[in-house]
Amino acid sequence: MFISSEEAIILSIPLNLKLTIEEQVIDAQGKFDYDKENECCLCKCELYDDLKSLNMEIAIKNQQNLISSVQKGSSEILVVRLGQCQGMHFYHKECIEMQLKQSPEDNPFIKCAVCNKIYGKQVGDMPSGTMSWHSKSFRSCPLGGFTEEQSPHVIIIQYNIPSGRNKDGTQFHGTSRVAYLPGNIEGIKILTLLAEAFRRKLTFKVGTSITTGASNCVVWQGIHHKTSPTGGTSSFGYPDPTYFERVTDELKGRNVTLDQLTKPEDIKSGYIQV
Ligand SMILES: [Zn+2]
Ligand SMILES: [Zn+2]
Known part of the structure; x- marks a missing residue:
């Protein structure tokens, strides 16, 4: 698999997950708290044992990306951020892929376990409200x-x-x-x-x-x-x-x-x- 040389890339999700793209203004200036945020929102386990070696702030700034991932050097993608959540909601890549696999085949989607934001196909075109x-x-x-x-x-x-x-x-x-x-x-x-x-x-x-x-x-x-x-x-x-x-x-x-x-x-x- 080709891995971009940048540290933050968009994760390519299997099952051809079609995501809706919207612009959201979120405060992207906040610094990442490596002690407070080092927990997967799904399994509640430690995100990564050496989180400080990953540049998490790159993923935070990627507000336009639906899903940003952070990797170390050229190794496997480790940590995923759901980029349209109004908050810093990080997951293990395995955890988010597991959730995607468990969703119905004709309706693949991811739902943030914290804020319930839906990422997936079965999202309508209702205006905001x-x-x-x-x-x-x-x-x-x-x-x-x-x-x-x-x-x-x-x-x-x-x-x-x-x-x-x-x-x-x-x-x-x-x-x-x-x-x-x-x-x-x-x-x-x-x-x-x-x-x-x-x-x-x-x-x-x-x-x-x-x-x-x-x-x-x-x-x-x-x-x-x-x-x-x-x-x-x-x-x-x-x-x-x-x-x-x-x-x-x-x-x-x-x-x-x-x-x-x-x-x-x-x-x-x-x-x-x-
Ligand atoms: Zn996890
Ligand atoms: Zn969320």
Whole structure:
């Protein structure tokens, strides 16, 4: 294998991992703390026994590279940095390759174990925005078709995608949406999947609004949400007995499944920015 003479090179990953490239402004001036950072984010073991002999600052400055690696002389690549994380997240090369191999064959991806940034194919083209949620008591926000015993809390999700510009410079109009889930096991599962879909930029896209016919609007991308707590299916609300099954299938169709996820989201509150 050809190894560049530079100390920091872009790691060529097998499986033809297609990575999305975005520019991010991250403070690249920070010095590398060799004692504090000498830990692989995945296996939590020491990154390298003689880390000080590697010039880690080269990898830190490579903000535009998705994945930077650090090697010693012409020997094997040792340490990998996921370059689009908002932080210095380093891994053993073997650990990151193992994670890549364990991802589905038709959806190879890497997810940073620290900040959950996704590197991989199954990333949509949703513009930047935020997803946040909080819980209310059932009494203050009753859900159609549920009793207080079945759903003591109600999860309220708020999406915010500000207006911005497309890659070709034209303007698109942003959106704010609210969605509701029951605060029970089923609801937490769906919340966790919806959060993952948002991290992968699959929730919205820029397109034509079905309701107004206007183009260049931020619209849903086929993952259905309950935008009303009541009113039934005709009002995009509850009750809707097959909703959880349908939305789980929609997410599965985008390769967002619970078996890829390590822990459920916190029902009380959460905030994701992409
Ligand atoms: Zn490791
Ligand atoms: Zn990270």
